[in-house]
Amino acid sequence: MTAVAPDGFAAGPTGTGETAGTDGEATGTDGGATGAGGGANGGDGGEAGVGGGETGADGNESYRLNVDGFLRTVNGARLGDSLLTVLRDTLGVTAVKDACEQGRCGACSVLLDGRLAASCTVLAADADGTRVVTVAGLGGAGLARAVRAMFLAEGAVQCGFCTPGFVVAVTDLLTRHPDADEEEIREALAGNICRCTGYGRILAAVRAVQAERSLLRSGDAHSSGQTQRPPDGGPDGG
Numbered sequence: 001m002t003a004v005a006p007d008g009f010a011a012g013p014t015g016t017g018e019t020a021g022t023d024g025e026a027t028g029t030d031g032g033a034t035g036a037g038g039g040a041n042g043g044d045g046g047e048a049g050v051g052g053g054e055t056g057a058d059g060n061e062s063y064r065l066n067v068d069g070f071l072r073t074v075n076g077a078r079l080g081d082s083l084l085t086v087l088r089d090t091l092g093v094t095a096v097k098d099a100c101e102q103g104r105c106g107a108c109s110v111l112l113d114g115r116l117a118a119s120c121t122v123l124a125a126d127a128d129g130t131r132v133v134t135v136a137g138l139g140g141a142g143l144a145r146a147v148r149a150m151f152l153a154e155g156a157v158q159c160g161f162c163t164p165g166f167v168v169a170v171t172d173l174l175t176r177h178p179d180a181d182e183e184e185i186r187e188a189l190a191g192n193i194c195r196c197t198g199y200g201r202i203l204a205a206v207r208a209v210q211a212e213r214s215l216l217r218s219g220d221a222h223s224s225g226q227t228q229r230p231p232d233g234g235p236d237g238g
């Protein structure tokens, strides 16, 4: 099923344009299959409580957000500002992309207490007390590194605008379901829209990550088996 970009989907970056973790150029090739369409990318902000915030006389909010492991003070944000707006406009976290602002494209994906969410659909003040992790906070090692590397290696990055959201979503998926099958991958990424790649290269990147991680796991199992001492009384156990 083809994912359909919503009207008004912005093709270009709206901020300073960095795409954390997707530096470098990649020449994408057209892919065949498209991700299963239709699903929105979460928008579930978890059970974040509003704790410790203050509302000034002018109605502006003051509170703190834990963003990528750093406690950031938010001053002067409006009561109804989305987490996306506060991340980008108040805190300068432009790795989170702004496109549809309707929870339909996945460009603004973040993790809230480990749950995938579209930050444009979450009130920033409601994220007070949660751990907000953007693509920049996923870390430079492990699974997130592999996802970034395979997106580049497989040509899943063209303009790169959608890539931060995809990297967050794929990392989330493979954390929860390392061996997700094709249908599960398509379903999980249905809320992320890419206007450049045709999705085929993105799916290839996900499968490449799975293959690499599977090899690592089997290598780990092999080496731990080699160093494991035989049980007492076993064939070699004396």
Ligand code: FES
Pocket (backbone or CB within 6 Å): 041, 084, 097, 098, 099, 100, 101, 102, 103, 104, 105, 106, 107, 108, 109, 118, 119, 120, 121
């Ligand atoms: S900007 Fe499109 S889902 Fe948030």
Ligand code: FES
Pocket (backbone or CB within 6 Å): 156, 157, 158, 159, 160, 161, 162, 163, 193, 194, 195, 196, 197
């Ligand atoms: S929107 Fe350009 S690479 Fe996805």
